[in-house]
Amino acid sequence: MKKRALITGATAGIGKAFARALARRGWNLVIISRDTARMDALASELRQQHNVYIDVVTADLTTSTGLALATAAVRDSDRPVDLLINNAGASLALLFGDTPIADEDWHLDLLVRAPMHLMDAALKTMSARENRNDKGAIVNVASVAAFALSGTYSAHKAWLVNLSQWAHFRYKNKGIHVMALCPGFVRTEFHQRSNLDISDIDDWMWLDADRLVAGALQDLDHKKAISIPSLRYKFLVFMTRIMPAFIVAALAKRGR
Ligand SMILES: NC(=O)c1ccc[n+]([C@@H]2O[C@H](COP(=O)([O-])OP(=O)(O)OC[C@H]3O[C@@H](n4cnc5c(N)ncnc54)[C@H](OP(=O)(O)O)[C@@H]3O)[C@@H](O)[C@H]2O)c1
Numbered sequence: 001m002k003k004r005a006l007i008t009g010a011t012a013g014i015g016k017a018f019a020r021a022l023a024r025r026g027w028n029l030v031i032i033s034r035d036t037a038r039m040d041a042l043a044s045e046l047r048q049q050h051n052v053y054i055d056v057v058t059a060d061l062t063t064s065t066g067l068a069l070a071t072a073a074v075r076d077s078d079r080p081v082d083l084l085i086n087n088a089g090a091s092l093a094l095l096f097g098d099t100p101i102a103d104e105d106w107h108l109d110l111l112v113r114a115p116m117h118l119m120d121a122a123l124k125t126m127s128a129r130e131n132r133n134d135k136g137a138i139v140n141v142a143s144v145a146a147f148a149l150s151g152t153y154s155a156h157k158a159w160l161v162n163l164s165q166w167a168h169f170r171y172k173n174k175g176i177h178v179m180a181l182c183p184g185f186v187r188t189e190f191h192q193r194s195n196l197d198i199s200d201i202d203d204w205m206w207l208d209a210d211r212l213v214a215g216a217l218q219d220l221d222h223k224k225a226i227s228i229p230s231l232r233y234k235f236l237v238f239m240t241r242i243m244p245a246f247i248v249a250a251l252a253k254r255g256r
Helices: 014-022 036-051 063-074 102-125 153-175 209-221 231-242 246-252
Strands: 003-007 027-033 052-060 084-086 135-142 176-181
Touching: 003 014, 003 063, 014 027, 014 036, 014 084, 014 209, 027 036, 027 063, 027 102, 036 052, 052 063, 063 176, 084 102, 102 135, 102 153, 102 176, 135 153, 135 209, 153 176, 176 209
Parallel strands: 003 027, 003 084, 027 052, 084 135, 135 176
Antiparallel strands: none
């Protein structure tokens, strides 16, 4: 039987690259975002190319109704989800302290509350599956910003990495694999949508979404706890672990 993955934020960037890569592997998909037209276009392209089933769920994950719809899709026992990819995300243009607190609430809901609810639903649903060593997997798309010091974006991603690592060790012998994916700068719609200035980001710092996803799926196959795509970012993350905090904070000024 074909496996099914649920991907939040599949209309663009990293989520769309996951949708393409998994459909190529023959996975059925549930894709979730706010933009039905873009999801329908992607779904018909992937159905045609790879002969897979794709369910489209229109949901704003920062609303209670949208989150309930997404959670119901994770719990659906008629169409069981084998892989949850908590990917939907965005940033605020300004840093904490300069941003209206209502925007910070929205940001928190998208980057923390939504993945927490979906992960909770997935862990409970997957745990209840009987007689399976491989009950399911969860990929939480965080960021290398989790290892930096850069306002609420990096704090929310650090929260996600911390929870993912804990869940990785708690659930690894119960047949559920949890992995945090920590990309560096990736060419997607992310920076433009959030009005972030990326003019001073050097070329060598940019990653390609399709290559990043290919590496992430390899790390998932190898049951890693944390996936940091590319040697350059592995090295940078290592440096953040040994450098004094004031240097890490100064380096992180260059963006999210
Ligand atoms: N790009 C980078 O440099 C980078 C680096 C590290 C980590 N990340 C992380 O990677 C993840 C994906 O980012 P990306 O770069 O692929 O960004 P992107 O190209 O802007 O795509 C973001 C996706 O999230 C969805 N989304 C945003 N708000 C949503 C909401 N309220 N409800 C439902 N879906 C929502 C968008 O769909 P709709 O607009 O259609 O709803 C879109 O599909 C994020 O978690 C981001 O923090 C990105």
